[in-house]
Amino acid sequence: MKPISRERLFEQIRNRIAAKEKNAIQVKTESVLSVALAFPNSYAVGMANLGFQSVYRIFNEFTEVRCERAFFDRSFPVRTRTIESGNELRYFDVVAFSISFELDIPNVVKFLSEAGIEPVAAERDEREPFVILGGTASFMNPGPLSLFADVMVLGEFEPVSDFLVDALLKYREKRLSRFQLLELLASSPGFYVPCFNHSDFRIEKIHADLKQMSPQYSVIRSADSHFRDMFLLEVGRGCGRRCRFCAASHIYHPYRIFSTGKIIETVDQHAGDAKKIGLIGAALSDYPGLLDLCRTLAAKNYELGLSSFRLDMITPEFLEIFERANVNSIAFAPEAGSERMRKIINKNLSHEVILQAAHSLSESKINHIKFYFMIG
Missing domain, CATH: 3.40.50.280 (Cobalamin-binding domain)
Incomplete structure (x- = not known):
């Protein structure tokens, strides 16, 4: 043959x-x-x-x-x-x-x-x-x-x-x-243009005016993607916290967000038969309308996928919505093991806040918790 x-x-x-x-x-x-x-x-x-x-x-x-x-x-x-x-x-x-x-x-x-x-x-x-x-x-x-x-x-x-x-x-x-x-x-x-702009070239980055546009979203969903058939949707760009180690907060500065109305409109127009919505943003937890946005999407019977969430933003209200939206896994980024090091890198999370969040999650239906740390 x-x-x-x-x-x-x-x-x-x-x-x-x-x-x-x-x-x-x-x-x-x-x-x-x-x-x-x-x-x-x-x-x-x-x-x-x-x-x-x-x-x-x-x-x-x-x-x-x-x-x-x-x-x-x-x-x-x-x-x-x-x-x-x-x-x-x-x-x-x-x-x-x-x-x-x-x-x-x-x-x-x-x-x-x-x-x-x-x-x-x-x-x-x-x-x-x-x-x-x-x-x-x-x-x-x-x-x-x-x-x-x-x-x-x-x-x-x-x-x-x-x-x-x-x-x-x-x-x-x-x-x-x-x-x-x-x-x-x-x-x-x-x-x-490397052949014209030499080593002393001052980089001038251009940032979009989010007030004049709609959020970016998945135009293709695939079961072979790491997120499978999830409909990905951005809520904002950049981050206002400016942690010392974080590239996203610097290269996407200033912190900008889309209105909740634009986000819901994008879902209604483009999500199609998607069952799960993935909310994308470097500072997702800081989005001012996040609780209402999650509540609205859960009421529309969507499951939710969340990018990394701040431990100090875990509340009973969020946990209730996460359970309704079938969130069974969530990621946090303490980044460093000691409180002193977290303060140095501008990641201001105390041991007590981390442990309290972990305790609250242990009593919820979320059964997978992922922590991100930097070593070296």
């Missing part, structure tokens, strides 16, 4: 993935500009990333753009083809990376090399795809990735997406040379 080729095996995998997904995006078959959105980690991790899903949706909302996904998944026999069409990354006009973790940086280089794309930007041929790097890891510290990027998006994507796509379309239609495209982006806030 003839063995199945790697390409044929990947074709079976991507068809199986597509069949299991609930995808609200209709990807175009033809477009002026083609974008491969690459995640340098597994499919399960990538599809649990709300930022990755948001960029995918935003690109596809442009009438002249087609955006497809690719994952550096070690279980895939071929990692350089997209899920939607199976096309090779090297045939796209743009390859855009969403990078969330510093340990994924080597995967960016491997991804490009395996795809037949020169990893080093200065040595990349003009006929090769234009490479864009973005995501938390890139704008937290652009330095380690600058060697591989034609351009880096520093900050949130929504405020710069119109400008970026307009520039890329002009380049694709040969109204701009590659050099002119880089020059244009280098002179614009929110972009870092």
